[in-house]
Amino acid sequence: MAHERLIVPIFIPHEGCPYRCVFCDQRDITGVRAKADREAVEKALHAYLRSGSPLPAYREAAFYGGSFTGLSQARQEFLLSLVQPWIDSGELHAVRLSTHPLFIDDEKLDLLKHYRVETVELGVQSTDPGVLDLSGRPCLLDEIRLAAESVKRKRFNLGLQLMPGLPGDNEETFRKSADDVVRMRPQFVRLYPTLVIRGTALHRMYLERKFVPWDLESMVERLKYAVLKFNGAGIQVARVGLPPDPSLLENLVAGPFHPALRYLVESRICLDWMAAQLKARTGGAGSAIFKVPSKYVSNYTGHKRENVGKLKAMFRLEDVKFVADESLISPALVC
Ligand code: SF4
Numbered sequence: 001m002a003h004e005r006l007i008v009p010i011f012i013p014h015e016g017c018p019y020r021c022v023f024c025d026q027r028d029i030t031g032v033r034a035k036a037d038r039e040a041v042e043k044a045l046h047a048y049l050r051s052g053s054p055l056p057a058y059r060e061a062a063f064y065g066g067s068f069t070g071l072s073q074a075r076q077e078f079l080l081s082l083v084q085p086w087i088d089s090g091e092l093h094a095v096r097l098s099t100h101p102l103f104i105d106d107e108k109l110d111l112l113k114h115y116r117v118e119t120v121e122l123g124v125q126s127t128d129p130g131v132l133d134l135s136g137r138p139c140l141l142d143e144i145r146l147a148a149e150s151v152k153r154k155r156f157n158l159g160l161q162l163m164p165g166l167p168g169d170n171e172e173t174f175r176k177s178a179d180d181v182v183r184m185r186p187q188f189v190r191l192y193p194t195l196v197i198r199g200t201a202l203h204r205m206y207l208e209r210k211f212v213p214w215d216l217e218s219m220v221e222r223l224k225y226a227v228l229k230f231n232g233a234g235i236q237v238a239r240v241g242l243p244p245d246p247s248l249l250e251n252l253v254a255g256p257f258h259p260a261l262r263y264l265v266e267s268r269i270c271l272d273w274m275a276a277q278l279k280a281r282t283g284g285a286g287s288a289i290f291k292v293p294s295k296y297v298s299n300y301t302g303h304k305r306e307n308v309g310k311l312k313a314m315f316r317l318e319d320v321k322f323v324a325d326e327s328l329i330s331p332a333l334v335c
Helices: 025-031 036-051 074-088 104-115 128-134 141-153 173-185 201-207 216-232 246-251 262-280 296-301 302-314
Strands: 005-011 058-064 094-099 116-125 157-162 188-191 236-240 251-256 287-293 319-325
Touching: 005 036, 005 296, 025 128, 036 074, 058 074, 058 319, 074 094, 074 104, 074 216, 104 116, 104 141, 116 141, 116 246, 128 173, 128 302, 141 157, 157 173, 173 216, 188 216, 216 262, 262 287, 262 296, 262 302, 287 296, 296 302, 296 319
Parallel strands: 005 058, 058 094, 094 116, 116 157, 157 188, 188 236, 287 319
Antiparallel strands: none
């Protein structure tokens, strides 16, 4: 079955960006080295939209990998104008892009509006001044807030990205970043754990023992806090973790990479919920049965039934069973 929304990614690695964030080498993350020209953009659009496969109802072109609004106006207009005929023909519906909060003002946003951009994603990464400073991002929380406000005031969909585990980041600073993002009320967030990529400044810091990435267990626990916060505030979590692209895997040196990080976080949330239910139940039956929504059964059982093993050990249970129910929205402990 086709997904509801198709995003055609057009990479503009590092374009428009005068900065050097310590973690960034967009060319290695995206695997794209050439500057996007007419041919490259057309090629991407053809590959995604005219492949002959059934297409989702809503289709967008996305300029990712650089600071789009940091580009010269001429370059922005050139790139945006390439996708306009595809919108006119109905093959695309809108445009989305990512950029740096320091490159947002009303004039830039008006230009984007003119070219039918609907969604603007801002790289926040952290709201802690110390973390941002150590990460080579000269940006203040007030400037991030102002940019987020402007994007919403001009009626774009706002997306915010966070990178847990940057230099100087810890559980407390990351929680504060997540709380600050909730207060900015974006439509969605993306959570990208900090990884050490070959050739970046962070790689040097890692080799010189000036940076230690978070381990996978800490990352999962801390992401759990953020995901629960965003879920509770009705903010969509569009992504947790980087996709396992060959270019990323080739250049990954260290850090809490996992191809199914979101699943690990969600199944940990389910484990906590089940443990709380069992703790609160009266009577000490030797088994437990949970009724769970069909499509989330594996989130409850956990990777390789890890949650089952943990619950058995925590509550001295002989058996933990799951009844899948398609009509169910919320889970329940049956007995
Ligand atoms: S602002 Fe974005 S593109 Fe520029 S160095 Fe930082 S992460 Fe890379």
